[in-house]
Structures are given as C-alpha cells and as structure tokens.
Amino acid sequence: MSHIHLLGFPRIGAKRELKFLVEKFWKHEIDDAALQAGARELRQKHWLLQKGAGLDISPVGDFSLYDQVLDAQVLVGAIPRRFGFDAANLSSAQYFQLARGNQSQPALEMTKWFDSNYHYLVPEWHADTAFAANPAPLLAQIAEARALGINTKPVLIGPLTLLWLGKAKQAGLERLSLLPALLDAYRELLATLHAAGVEWVQIDEPILALDLPADWLQAFAPTYATLAASPLHLLLATYFGDVSAHAALLKALPVAGLHLDLVRAPQQLSAFTQGWPQDKVLSAGLIDGRNIWRADLDAVLQQAEALRAQLGDKLWLAPSCSLLHSPFDLAQEIKLDVDLKSWLAFAVQKVNELKLLKRGLQQGRDSIGNELAASNFAREQRRSNPRIHRADVAQRLAALPAGSDQRASSYAVRAEVQASWLKLPLLPTTTIGSFPQTGEIRAARAAFKRGEIDAANYEAAMKAEIELVIRKQEALDIDVLVHGEAERNDMVEYFGEQLDGFAFTEYGWVQSYGSRCVKPPLIYGDVARPQPMTVSWAMYAQSLTPRPVKGMLTGPVTILQWSFVRNDLPRSAVCRQIALAINDEVLDLENAGIKVIQIDEPAVREGLPLKRGDWDAYLAWAGEAFRLSCAGVDDSTQIHTHMCYSEFGDILPAIAALDADVITIETSRSDMELLRDFGSFHYPNEIGPGVYDIHSPRIPAEHELENLLAKALDVIPARRLWVNPDCGLKTRGWPEVEAALQSMVNVTKRLRQQL
Ligand code: GLN
Numbered sequence: 001m002s003h004i005h006l007l008g009f010p011r012i013g014a015k016r017e018l019k020f021l022v023e024k025f026w027k028h029e030i031d032d033a034a035l036q037a038g039a040r041e042l043r044q045k046h047w048l049l050q051k052g053a054g055l056d057i058s059p060v061g062d063f064s065l066y067d068q069v070l071d072a073q074v075l076v077g078a079i080p081r082r083f084g085f086d087a088a089n090l091s092s093a094q095y096f097q098l099a100r101g102n103q104s105q106p107a108l109e110m111t112k113w114f115d116s117n118y119h120y121l122v123p124e125w126h127a128d129t130a131f132a133a134n135p136a137p138l139l140a141q142i143a144e145a146r147a148l149g150i151n152t153k154p155v156l157i158g159p160l161t162l163l164w165l166g167k168a169k170q171a172g173l174e175r176l177s178l179l180p181a182l183l184d185a186y187r188e189l190l191a192t193l194h195a196a197g198v199e200w201v202q203i204d205e206p207i208l209a210l211d212l213p214a215d216w217l218q219a220f221a222p223t224y225a226t227l228a229a230s231p232l233h234l235l236l237a238t239y240f241g242d243v244s245a246h247a248a249l250l251k252a253l254p255v256a257g258l259h260l261d262l263v264r265a266p267q268q269l270s271a272f273t274q275g276w277p278q279d280k281v282l283s284a285g286l287i288d289g290r291n292i293w294r295a296d297l298d299a300v301l302q303q304a305e306a307l308r309a310q311l312g313d314k315l316w317l318a319p320s321c322s323l324l325h326s327p328f329d330l331a332q333e334i335k336l337d338v339d340l341k342s343w344l345a346f347a348v349q350k351v352n353e354l355k356l357l358k359r360g361l362q363q364g365r366d367s368i369g370n371e372l373a374a375s376n377f378a379r380e381q382r383r384s385n386p387r388i389h390r391a392d393v394a395q396r397l398a399a400l401p402a403g404s405d406q407r408a409s410s411y412a413v414r415a416e417v418q419a420s421w422l423k424l425p426l427l428p429t430t431t432i433g434s435f436p437q438t439g440e441i442r443a444a445r446a447a448f449k450r451g452e453i454d455a456a457n458y459e460a461a462m463k464a465e466i467e468l469v470i471r472k473q474e475a476l477d478i479d480v481l482v483h484g485e486a487e488r489n490d491m492v493e494y495f496g497e498q499l500d501g502f503a504f505t506e507y508g509w510v511q512s513y514g515s516r517c518v519k520p521p522l523i524y525g526d527v528a529r530p531q532p533m534t535v536s537w538a539m540y541a542q543s544l545t546p547r548p549v550k551g552m553l554t555g556p557v558t559i560l561q562w563s564f565v566r567n568d569l570p571r572s573a574v575c576r577q578i579a580l581a582i583n584d585e586v587l588d589l590e591n592a593g594i595k596v597i598q599i600d601e602p603a604v605r606e607g608l609p610l611k612r613g614d615w616d617a618y619l620a621w622a623g624e625a626f627r628l629s630c631a632g633v634d635d636s637t638q639i640h641t642h643m644c645y646s647e648f649g650d651i652l653p654a655i656a657a658l659d660a661d662v663i664t665i666e667t668s669r670s671d672m673e674l675l676r677d678f679g680s681f682h683y684p685n686e687i688g689p690g691v692y693d694i695h696s697p698r699i700p701a702e703h704e705l706e707n708l709l710a711k712a713l714d715v716i717p718a719r720r721l722w723v724n725p726d727c728g729l730k731t732r733g734w735p736e737v738e739a740a741l742q743s744m745v746n747v748t749k750r751l752r753q754q755l
C-alpha cells in the first residue's frame with residue numbers, strides 16, 4: 001500500500017509552546033522533569049494530529065529541544081571534548097550549554113541550514129573525535145509514539161551529511177577520514193533500532209543537492225553498502241534541490257527507498273522514473289514544505305496518478321522537505337483576509353492535502369470532488385485577482401528602458417561631486433542605522449499598535465527619540481548621522497507593512513534557531529508603494545542638524561529573502577517589483593533633501609543558490625534589483641549599502657557591481673581578514689569596515705581600534721575608507737554604545753592627524 005508520510009513536522013507548536021517551554025527552563029522557572037513533560041506533550045499532540053489526518057507512518061526524532069543537528073551529534077556520541085560531557089549521560093543543562101555556551105566554553109558555532117533561514121549547530125571534528133551510538137533518547141521517543149498507536153519511522157541525519165556539515169578543527173584534517181568510525185556508530189544505531197522492532201528508517205542526505213567533491217560522492221556507495229547490512233528498510237531522503245546528476249548512483253544504492261524534492265526540482269523526476277528499480281519505494285515530495293501556498297491539488301493528483309501507474313504501491317507521497325520550514329496552522333489566522341487565506345496552506349493544511357491525495361489515488365477523483373473544486377477555485381482566483389496582478393506594476397516594469405539600473409556617471413565622477421558638498425574629513429565616521437531600542441521605545445510602539453496611544457502621541461515619542469539620537473551623535477562628533485530607527489520593529493516588516501502586495505500573519509512563526517522564531521511577511525501580490533514610508537522621519541531628523549543624516553532603507557534582495565514569496569512569478573521578477581517600490585522612496589528622500597541614502601542588503605550572500613552553476617544568474621538579477629532601487633538619483637546623492645555576517649571572497653565582483661558609493665561591512669571579528677579580500681580585489685568604491693563587534697556589550701579598547709584601522713589602511717587608501725561599527729546598535733545599551741563610539745571617534749581623529 002502507498003504511504004503518505006512526512007520528513008519532519010514543525011516542533012515549535014501551534015503557539016510556539018516549545019519556545020516558551022525551553023526559555024522557562026533556562027530561567028530556572030521549571031525543572032527538568034517539567035521540561036521533559038512539556039516536550040513529550042508537544043510530541044504527542046503532533047503525532048496524534050498526523051494520525052488523525054491519516055498519515056501511515058510518522059517521523060520520530062524530528063523533534064528537538066534545540067536543533068536536530070545537535071541531537072544527531074549526541075546520538076553518535078560526538079560531543080567536542082572541550083566541554084567534558086558524556087553523551088550517554090548528558091543532562092538537559094549540558095545539552096543547552098552545547099547550544100548556548102557559558103563563561104568557560106563558547107557554544108558550538110551556528111550556521112545556516114542549506115539555503116533556508118534555519119540555523120544548525122556545527123559539529124567540531126578532530127582527528128581523535130570518537131563516536132559511540134547513544135540511541136536511548138530516540139528509543140524513548142519511539143516508545144512514546146508507539147504508545148499512541150503510531151507507526152514510527154525514525155529520522156536520522158545521514159552520516160555523510162553529518163560529516164559534511166561539521167568543521168574540521170585541525171589543519172589538514174580530512175572530514176571523510178572520520179567516516180569509518182562514524183559508520184560503526186551508525187551500524188550500532190541501526191542494529192538497536194532493528195532490535196526495537198523498527199521497520200523503516202529515514203536517512204537524510206541533503207548534501208546530495210550541493211556541488212559535492214568527487215571523493216564525497218564516491219563515499220555514498222560504500223557507506224550505504226555498509227548500512228544496508230542491517231535488515232532495516234532505509235529511506236534515503238534528498239531535498240532542497242536537483243539530485244538527478246546522481247540518479248544512476250542513487251538508483252543503484254542498496255536502500256529500500258529514495259525521497260525526491262519535486263517542488264524545488266520537478267525536472268529531476270524523469271531521470272529517476274526511467275529505469276526505476278521495481279523493488280524500491282519512490283517518495284515523491286509533491287507538496288511544498290518550504291512555502292505557504294496551497295497546493296494545486298488537481299495538478300499534484302495528476303502527477304501522483306501518473307507515478308502510481310508506474311510504481312504502484314512503491315509510490316509514497318510527502319511534502320518536498322521537512323515541514324520544519326513551514327508555519328504551523330492556518331486555522332489560527334482569524335484576522336487574515338479571507339481571499340488570501342484561501343490560497344494558503346501551513347503545516348497542518350499540508351498534512352491534510354496529503355490525506356486528500358491519498359484518498360484521490362485510492363478511491364478516485366470523485367471521492368475528493370469538493371476539495372478539488374475548492375482547490376481549483378482558489379487557483380483560478382489567484383490567477384485573476386486584481387490585487388495580485390496590477391496593470392500599473394506590469395506596465396512600469398515593461399516600460400523600463402534598458403540600462404535604467406545604471407547611475408548617470410561613474411563612481412570617480414560621482415565621488416568628486418559628492419565630496420564637494422559633503423565636505424567630510426578623511427576617514428569619515430558613521431554608524432549603521434539603529435541605536436538602542438530601549439524598553440520605552442518598544443513599549444510606545446506596542447501601545448500604538450494596540451491603539452492605546454494615538455498617532456500624535458506616538459509621533460511625539462518617536463521624535464523625542466530621534467532628537468536624542470541626533471544630539472548624542474553630535475556630541476560624539478560623528479560625521480554622517482542616522483535617525484536611529486526607533487520607529488522600526490524589524491527591518492523587513494517595517495517596509496512590508498507599508499507596501500502593497502504584502503500580508504502579515506499572527507502565528508506564522510518558523511524556527512530560526514533554538515527558541516528563536518521568525519514570522520516572515522507574505523508577498524502574495526504585485527508590489528507597489530502607495531505612499532512615502534520613511535520621508536517624514538528622515539526630514540525631521542535632518543531638520544535638527546546641519547550634518548548629513550542618512551536616509552535608511554532595506555534593499556529589495558533582503559526584503560525578498562526574508563519573506564515567504566509568491567510562487568506564481570520567478571523570484572527575480574518579485575525582486576524587481578520591490579526594487580521599484582524602494583526606488584520610489586529613494587527618489588522621494590532625495591527630493592526632500594536627504595542626499596545620503598543607505599540601502600541595507602545583508603541577505604545578498606545568503607540568497608546564493610546551493611549550486612555554483614546557478615550563482616551567476618542569481619547575482620545578475622540581485623545586483624540589477626539593488627541598482628534599480630537607487631536608479632535615477634543625482635550624481636551628488638551618495639548611496640550607501642550595508643552587509644553583515646558575510647563571506648564576500650567569491651562574490652566580490654558582484655558586490656562591486658552593485659556600484660554603491662559606500663559599502664559598510666562586518667569585519668571586526670575576522671580581524672579585518674574580510675577586508676583584505678576587498679583590497680586584493682581592488683574594490684573601486686568607498687568602504688567602511690566595521691571596527692568593532694556589536695554582538696557583545698564589550699567596549700573595544702582604543703589600541704584595538706587603532707590596530708584594526710591600521711590594518712584597514714594597509715589595504716584600502718585613506719580617501720576611500722570610512723570608520724563605523726560592524727552593524728546596527730539596536731540590541732545594545734546606551735552606556736556601552738556611547739563609550740564604544742567615543743573611542744571610535746577619538747581614534748579616528750588621532751589617525752587623521754597622522755595622514
Ligand atoms: N540599518 C540596520 C540597523 O542598523 C541594519 C541591520 C542589519 O544589517 N542587519 O539595524
């Protein structure tokens with residue numbers, strides 16, 4: 001019989017229960033027993049929900065108190081020695097210490113999970129890293145699920161993916177050299193699962209969607225030959241991309257089944273169906289696990305029917321990837337526009353879509369006639385709804401003359417025009433935008449949102465804050481000021497709320513890392529800017545001071561990257577629409593006399609596709625969108641951009657091609673290493689390398705700043721160098737901000753004397 005199943009379910013809970021649970025434990029408000037009980041309750045709820053929807057088999061081990069990659073490390077006993085913990089007897093406090101660090105040991109490093117906005121904890125590999133299967137926690141969860149009558153499918157991160165995701169902590173250490181020892185632990189694990197009566201095990205190897213070096217690819221066949229010694233049925237799961245380049249390899253692996261992401265990479269299907277081994281399960285990921293759109297049930301059922309005709313009961317159906325990346329339950333959204341709501345599906349709805357597909361396959365289309373009709377209706381509505389498709393937006397894009405993304409003159413010409421009115425000293429000082437978001441600011445914003453204070457009161461509170469920020473910057477003697485961003489909750493949401501084509505949910509949270517969740521905006525329709533978004537705040541700030549105040553905007557690529565994006569247009573097209581909306585704002589700012597404008601693009605690097613072959617196309621449209629967002633400004637207007645937490649080395653030509661007059665970047669933690677790349681690349685425009693880390697409250701010593709600036713001057717000529725912190729200051733407190741900025745200005749002034 002065909003199965004419907006999930007690769008994973010969102011563990012945070014419908015109302016972010018997991019977040020509040022673990023945070024209570026961290027604050028010592030509940031003890032370990034209460035933590036475990038709360039976690040068990042959530043798991044049970046989620047399994048019963050799946051069972052209720054008719055899933056044939058449910059994932060176990062997809063739940064985690066913090067991160068599934070951390071759990072995988074514990075499962076194979078690979079905890080870095082520096083912690084001195086015993087994986088087999090790990091307390092909850094120790095577990096969280098691995099994730100969050102403490103005074104004596106920094107946490108495991110965290111990084112992005114493929115191209116999603118989920119972050120995992122990076123394993124640390126040493127030549128003497130030892131492995132030992134530690135199956136007890138997983139076995140306990142299997143028992144929990146069985147007690148509810150659940151047919152279980154434990155989920156493991158595959159050994160090659162786990163090794164790949166870790167970092168070699170010793171020079172010269174080849175991660176693959178750890179494979180034999182790691183495989184021993186996996187074999188033991190599988191043996192224990194088999195002894196416990198498990199039938200199917202899902203093994204995730206998402207690295208297959210990356211450009212893998214040959215030795216890693218070659219490791220798959222022997223690895224799975226080793227694991228296939230177990231009588232268990234292994235379902236090898238791939239997702240987030242096209243793995244058809246490895247179709248021959250994957251079809252020949254001695255596993256019982258293979259999962260393919262047919263939403264991100266539908267084109268890969270034929271490479272697998274041709275010559276598909278009849279004894280293997282093909283799990284078709286036909287429901288989008290990464291986005292919030294309702295499936296086109298009719299189209300998906302057609303695909304499933306065709307596959308079923310070929311594969312019979314060997315066809316399984318699933319979402320494309322784990323539903324970890326999807327918000328929990330649309331039914332909670334009672335404020336959402338009804339039309340929009342009818343176009344969406346969150347995790348619970350996606351599970352239901354699977355159920356309908358199965359019924360349609362087994363009992364025929366008529367058995368889901370009403371649901372098909374509703375799905376078709378939603379699809380047609382989306383196709384024709386005038387809020388989604390706006391003639392004005394389409395016409396404007398179509399009418400853009402070629403080259404409209406280019407500034408009128410080259411940087412060299414612009415720099416002179418800008419210098420003549422800006423009259424900045426050498427090594428101008430500035431900040432990245434936000435100043436401390438104090439409790440009062442947040443309270444005022446929240447009260448305004450709830451309607452407890454009126455617009456006039458709110459405006460007065462924000463203006464007072466802007467004035468305070470301007471006066472403090474003047475007192476510090478900073479050269480190019482900012483208004484401080486007090487009125488902004490979040491750098492994407494603030495703009496999304498004011499743009500057409502965006503919507504916001506109440507509970508559409510997805511886990512970002514640990515207890516942190518994000519609630520991305522939904523871009524559902526053509527984007528346009530009905531009215532100015534920042535101009536009055538900027539004008540007010542500028543009216544307070546003769547020094548230049550930067551207009552502060554978020555760029556189109558970052559707005560796109562941090563939202564759920566409509567799936568009926570290419571991302572590049574949506575990005576261009578956002579670019580034009582931002583461009584409207586840029587031109588209005590310029591008209592209002594704001595002639596230094598910063599367009600933040602911290603997400604450019606993270607938007608890079610998983611495969612290098614796709615990079616150029618992405619960088620071309622992302623770059624064009626950024627340039628379009630500042631199109632048409634006068635040579636005398638100085639465009640800044642800002643990017644944080646990025647490795648730029650391999651994309652410097654694309655960064656230079658943005659042609660911002662000034663770019664500020666995060667560099668202090670790398671000891672200006674990042675800047676060296678800009679130097680050797682001969683980055684042509686002005687650049688402000690961050691001189692101190694804003695992620696910690698630590699106040700940098702003046703000699704440290706001197707040291708970093710000396711390094712910067714080694715690689716960038718003084719006339720193109722700016723001085724600024726790494727990023728915005730909104731998470732910091734005023735005393736440390738003032739002290740750090742004072743040191744920054746002092747050091748800069750001393751340095752100017754020597755130049
Ligand atoms: N202008 C924003 C700020 O200062 C930039 C934030 C970011 O780069 N992430 O807060």
Ligand code: ZN
Nearest residue numbers: 643644727728
């Ligand atoms: Zn930043």
